[in-house]
Amino acid sequence: MESHKITIRVRYQETDGQGIVHHGNYLTYFEKARIECLRDIGISYRDVENAGLFLVVAKAELNYYQPAYFDDELEIETKVLSSKGAAIVHQYTITRGEDIIMSGTTRVGCLTKDGKVTRVPKWLGGKGEFQKPV
């Protein structure tokens, strides 16, 4: 399976009083990873929304193994586990060098502007007809 990698550097603001990355921020990192995956296939998520398709998180699972610290360079590896029906499932693994910091999955649903569920379009790996943004 293909995977996509990005690197982020932990911001000071993302740490909390325990001196580590606050566990909620990883969902923001995942979001950034999904957006960069899209860009990698030539799609800006901004155009997706402008075209009337919204990708909304329906489920998330996060497993934390080791803390990450301010200024750490973290690598996020993202795989698309599934892209069918109205949902895309991504899997993420975040590492710092040899250390696995955490991993997780999200399930995002495809919605139209008026909130109706719609099939994942072909250009996102599914069978739906929703037109690709240009």
Place this chain on the structure above:
Amino acid sequence: MESHKITIRVRYQETDGQGIVHHGNYLTYFEKARIECLRDIGISYRDVENAGLFLVVAKAELNYYQPAYFDDELEIETKVLSSKGAAIVHQYTITRGEDIIMSGTTRVGCLTKDGKVTRVPKWLGGKGEFQKPV
């Protein structure tokens, strides 16, 4: 001059690696204070936006005197320094018991849905005609 007071309790997520409230969060506290000021005169900011009026921060000044910590109960006192033309100026003082934690001011501008500057309406203390949300 009248003032309005709210109390907030510092969330763990709002602290940073220095073990204190991250300085950026005070703008979120100010925002909450402005919204509660409005509620106090019977207006939900949600209705304001639904009615087509947007209050957008144009300027902010923040002075930090002492750190605040997780679980602190902070009092935010808010005064409207000015409400004329197209802008409202608020002043904030944040205290923990006798200690002054920080103070600041913001200048929010009134914009219509299409981004045009509009005079502060009467129900917000100005001279404009923008209709009060119901």
Place this chain on the structure above:
Amino acid sequence: MESHKITIRVRYQETDGQGIVHHGNYLTYFEKARIECLRDIGISYRDVENAGLFLVVAKAELNYYQPAYFDDELEIETKVLSSKGAAIVHQYTITRGEDIIMSGTTRVGCLTKDGKVTRVPKWLGGKGEFQKPV
């Protein structure tokens, strides 16, 4: 099983460009709920850390059913599903009136100041000996 309820009001800053609460913020809401559960049994989490015990999130699952909006009053109901060994499992259900917005679980591990896993102490429902903060 006993449960504990808190109410929070959605802040403007917690919404995102989709006009709904950003999905990452629910982990911050869960954190607040855990802290208020502790307070309800007479314990400040600040004192817990000062006594040298750290509760660190090891796993989280989130299921999103409906969007929440700025200024919504959300009720968070929290139950302790398990408190044994070195971990406490909480379950959360977030509602707005009759609507279920989302639900989730977290597993927090007990660590000492030097990062060693330690059994959940008796005053947190476990069998460990870690002294209760005063």
Place this chain on the structure above:
Amino acid sequence: MESHKITIRVRYQETDGQGIVHHGNYLTYFEKARIECLRDIGISYRDVENAGLFLVVAKAELNYYQPAYFDDELEIETKVLSSKGAAIVHQYTITRGEDIIMSGTTRVGCLTKDGKVTRVPKWLGGKGEFQKPV
């Protein structure tokens, strides 16, 4: 006067219900800019704190001219206006192409681990003796 430039891309989580970057996030962007300025002269802020010196924001001013949107590439230009006594004053200008989005200044104070004010050390442009982290 020398300046230092970084580019950041706006994250989805940084937008709010108005569909624009929430005004509080610019303080996080400023913070990142300061940290990258330090890195540019060979200093990691992590090492600064490990060496016992803390740079704490004492004052901030922000002027907002135009909204920034999700996925915008913003350039942050940072200048050190002053570095003497116990404080460093930075000036920031954030642009998107030809558009000036906002500008601001911060005043950060130098503190020792026990919270005492100390003169800006020579390696940060001041006259203080605090040892440079290695």
